[in-house]
Amino acid sequence: MRHILSLLLENESGALSRVAGLFSARGYNIESLTVAPTEDPSLSRMTIVTSGSDDIIEQITKQLNKLIDVVKVVDLTEGNHIERELMLVKVRASGKDRDEMKRISDIFRGRILDVTDKTYTIELTGTGSKLDAFIEALDKTAILETVRTGASGIGRGDRILKL
Amino acid sequence: MELTEGQLAELTGAEIVSRCLAEEKVKFVFGYPGGAVLPIYDELGKQDKVKHILVRHEQAAVHAADAYSRCTNEVGVALVTSGPGVTNAISGIATAYMDSVPMVVITGQVPTHAIGQDAFQEVDTVGITRPCVKHNILVKNAADIAPSIKKAFYLASTGRPGPVVVDIPKDITIDKTNYFYPKTVELRSYNLVTKGHSGQIRKAVDLVLNARRPMIYTGGGIIWGNASDLLAQLVRSLGYPCTNTLMGLGGYPATDPLFLGMLGMHGTYEANMAMQNCDVLLAIGARFDDRVIGNPAHFAQEARKIIHIDVDPSSISKRVKVDIPVVGDVSEVLKELLAQIGEMKRKPDPVALKAWWSQISEWRSRDCLRYENSDQVIKPQSVVEGVYELTKNKETYVTSDVGQHQMWAAQFYKFDHPRRWINSGGLGTMGVGLPYAMGAQFAHPDATVVCITGEASIQMCIQELSTAKQYRLPLKIINLNNRYLGMVRQWQEFFHGNRYSESYMDALPDFVKLAESYGHIGMKIEKPSDVLPALEEGFARKDDLVFMDFLTDQKENVYPMIPGGKGLSEMILV
Numbered sequence: 001m002r003h004i005l006s007l008l009l010e011n012e013s014g015a016l017s018r019v020a021g022l023f024s025a026r027g028y029n030i031e032s033l034t035v036a037p038t039e040d041p042s043l044s045r046m047t048i049v050t051s052g053s054d055d056i057i058e059q060i061t062k063q064l065n066k067l068i069d070v071v072k073v074v075d076l077t078e079g080n081h082i083e084r085e086l087m088l089v090k091v092r093a094s095g096k097d098r099d100e101m102k103r104i105s106d107i108f109r110g111r112i113l114d115v116t117d118k119t120y121t122i123e124l125t126g127t128g129s130k131l132d133a134f135i136e137a138l139d140k141t142a143i144l145e146t147v148r149t150g151a152s153g154i155g156r157g158d159r160i161l162k163l
Numbered sequence: 164m165e166l167t168e169g170q171l172a173e174l175t176g177a178e179i180v181s182r183c184l185a186e187e188k189v190k191f192v193f194g195y196p197g198g199a200v201l202p203i204y205d206e207l208g209k210q211d212k213v214k215h216i217l218v219r220h221e222q223a224a225v226h227a228a229d230a231y232s233r234c235t236n237e238v239g240v241a242l243v244t245s246g247p248g249v250t251n252a253i254s255g256i257a258t259a260y261m262d263s264v265p266m267v268v269i270t271g272q273v274p275t276h277a278i279g280q281d282a283f284q285e286v287d288t289v290g291i292t293r294p295c296v297k298h299n300i301l302v303k304n305a306a307d308i309a310p311s312i313k314k315a316f317y318l319a320s321t322g323r324p325g326p327v328v329v330d331i332p333k334d335i336t337i338d339k340t341n342y343f344y345p346k347t348v349e350l351r352s353y354n355l356v357t358k359g360h361s362g363q364i365r366k367a368v369d370l371v372l373n374a375r376r377p378m379i380y381t382g383g384g385i386i387w388g389n390a391s392d393l394l395a396q397l398v399r400s401l402g403y404p405c406t407n408t409l410m411g412l413g414g415y416p417a418t419d420p421l422f423l424g425m426l427g428m429h430g431t432y433e434a435n436m437a438m439q440n441c442d443v444l445l446a447i448g449a450r451f452d453d454r455v456i457g458n459p460a461h462f463a464q465e466a467r468k469i470i471h472i473d474v475d476p477s478s479i480s481k482r483v484k485v486d487i488p489v490v491g492d493v494s495e496v497l498k499e500l501l502a503q504i505g506e507m508k509r510k511p512d513p514v515a516l517k518a519w520w521s522q523i524s525e526w527r528s529r530d531c532l533r534y535e536n537s538d539q540v541i542k543p544q545s546v547v548e549g550v551y552e553l554t555k556n557k558e559t560y561v562t563s564d565v566g567q568h569q570m571w572a573a574q575f576y577k578f579d580h581p582r583r584w585i586n587s588g589g590l591g592t593m594g595v596g597l598p599y600a601m602g603a604q605f606a607h608p609d610a611t612v613v614c615i616t617g618e619a620s621i622q623m624c625i626q627e628l629s630t631a632k633q634y635r636l637p638l639k640i641i642n643l644n645n646r647y648l649g650m651v652r653q654w655q656e657f658f659h660g661n662r663y664s665e666s667y668m669d670a671l672p673d674f675v676k677l678a679e680s681y682g683h684i685g686m687k688i689e690k691p692s693d694v695l696p697a698l699e700e701g702f703a704r705k706d707d708l709v710f711m712d713f714l715t716d717q718k719e720n721v722y723p724m725i726p727g728g729k730g731l732s733e734m735i736l737v
């Protein structure tokens with residue numbers, strides 16, 4: 001099962017490598033990992049998308065908690081949550097395809113951030129599967145470059161991950 | 164300059180390191196100098212609170228500090244230089260990490276401005292040690308030295324203990340700053356659980372008292388948690404059988420009739436059978452590792468309820484699903500468990516318990532450790548038995564290396580007290596025996612310290628005979644010399660068609676001359692009838708290091724044995 005783990009960790013230089021090292025050393029899956037400082041600059045917020053049986057997720061959570069730099073860990077998938085990822089796609093947009101490209105982008109609520117006479121650079125946010133669907137909808141040969149941030153997650157309603 | 168506690172003064176980073184160690188009441192630092200730590204060495208040389216022990220290889224410094232921790236209740240300290248000093252220390256650090264040894268390792272680092280430049284003797288110490296430490300810290304400026312060292316001692320010794328590395332660049336040991344040693348450490352990300360959950364403990368008590376075929380299985384956690392007296396109280400009040408892991412030996416007195424011996428790959432038949440067939444298992448400070456329960460799927464074939472008490476939540480339900488987890492300091496939890504049992508009027512069912520003990524007696528009567536003594540060739544087991552008989556009534560610390568000799572030591576030396584048995588259980592590091600013995604002798608100068616080793620293992624840190632000479636450590640080295648990498652040979656005999664690929668030790672040194680060349684006493688013992696007289700003679704030399712080289716049966720095997728991947732009840736027996 002896919003899980004989204006949210007972490008608060010000390011904003012220190014070694015913290016990210018401790019988390020990444022844990023996943024590789026113990027053979028845990030890591031689909032994506034995003035991290036940035038929070039409004040409190042001494043803390044970073046990390047979102048890890050991983051997968052595994054309940055036992056493995058339990059171990060991952062315990063092992064993460066054991067790292068001295070990790071302050072808190074929650075499994076967002078245990079409750080209602082919001083998940084968002086940002087993607088930038090550079091596509092071929094010339095000739096008759098140019099209008100079609102704009103149309104597809106609009107359907108997915110994409111924003112065109114940069115334009116040349118041959119390309120569009122489209123920004124898209126959404127769940128991972130929405131971004132996947134957008135890629136699917138495009139003609140493969142039209143895709144010049146894609147870059148994705150990996151998912152960030154937050155609990156819905158009153159669920160708060162804070163110190 | 165004399166400072167009272169809490170007073171500020173401008174000191175160099177190196178002075179601060181030395182003062183911090185004194186503040187932590189460190190008696191010994193095991194180390195080896197080099198460029199990056201010269202300012203620290205300069206300071207250590209100017210004071211006499213902390214005694215530096217010069218080893219001959221950094222691996223040995225860390226092992227000695229590790230043993231010092233194991234056989235005291237203190238944090239061992241090692242000090243090494245940058246680069247090769249650190250890489251040499253890695254085996255020691257990883258060994259300590261696997262066995263949860265509280266330890267602080269101070270490493271020199273190239274100056275801050277040179278970090279990342281591939282400077283001379285630069286290695287990414289924090290990176291290279293990350294997977295084998297509880298935590299590590301690269302100190303970036305002199306003002307951070309004292310708080311970092313304080314934090315290191317605190318982390319190393321609390322919760323599930325472990326080694327902590329403090330990496331200190333050379334320039335900041337020369338920089339001056341205000342010195343203040345913090346009294347406490349606040350870490351928002353490190354919450355210690357001490358007391359166990361009362362509700363969970365109540366459930367545990369209920370299960371324990373209702374057991375018909377109970378078993379108590381304990382590991383290193385009892386030793387680290389200083390809980391052996393509480394364990395003895397619990398086991399005796401219930402009259403339940405108890406087994407210890409290799410790391411847990413001495414946690415429960417081995418000569419007590421309720422003790423079933425060590426369990427696991429080379430555990431006793433009765434301990435392994437009782438473990439497999441019990442209906443309620445109380446696991447305390449142990450982690451169900453692969454050398455202990457063998458194949459977890461096979462272990463799960465028998466239905467039983469498991470209660471697991473451990474300070475580290477990640478040890479619980481890692482390899483074996485647990486019914487009642489209790490996270491907490493084992494001493495605290497045992498106290499509450501005993502109190503709750505005391506409040507209950509209920510006693511375990513005597514009829515069921517009697518039937519269970521008669522089953523255990525039947526298993527015991529297999530006499531799984533028996534071996535045939537010989538008058539032709541020295542049986543290694545008989546040497547360990549001889550050592551035990553000679554030393555059992557004295558305060559004795561036994562260290563060992565890795566291999567068959569280690570297992571015979573664990574099986575045949577009966578440890579009645581905690582912290583007397585010092586060996587590398589988790590990592591299985593050959594070479595620990597001699598430096599471990601040094602650490603133990605520094606900690607207990609008047610005690611007898613025995614190193615039971617093999618001719619291959621002892622050669623991995625043999626240079627420490629020189630350290631032992633320098634500090635006049637009267638160690639007793641029992642070399643069970645079978646001219647084979649015995650444990651490797653045994654596996655080749657059992658699982659690789661007797662093809663002894665690279666397991667024969669050719670070109671061995673003359674250990675007697677070797678010991679003598681270091682200024683020690685060497686003895687070579689070849690006949691079974693000489694074993695006891697030789698041991699008596701060797702142990703009588705109170706002030707000397709005596710290296711006793713016993714030429715033992717080359718093909719003796721360790722029994723029982725659970726082959727890798729097999730279950731607890733699938734032992735190969737004699």
Ligand SMILES: Cc1ncc(C[n+]2csc(CCOP(=O)(O)OP(=O)(O)O)c2C)c(N)n1
Pocket residue numbers: 564565566567568569591592593594616617618619620621643645647648649650651
């Ligand atoms: C550093 C290290 N290298 C390799 C091994 C694998 N190993 C385990 S036991 C053993 C043989 C040990 O031989 P010896 O010290 O003579 O002891 P014996 O088994 O003969 O009693 C070896 C090579 C190890 N445990 N540690």
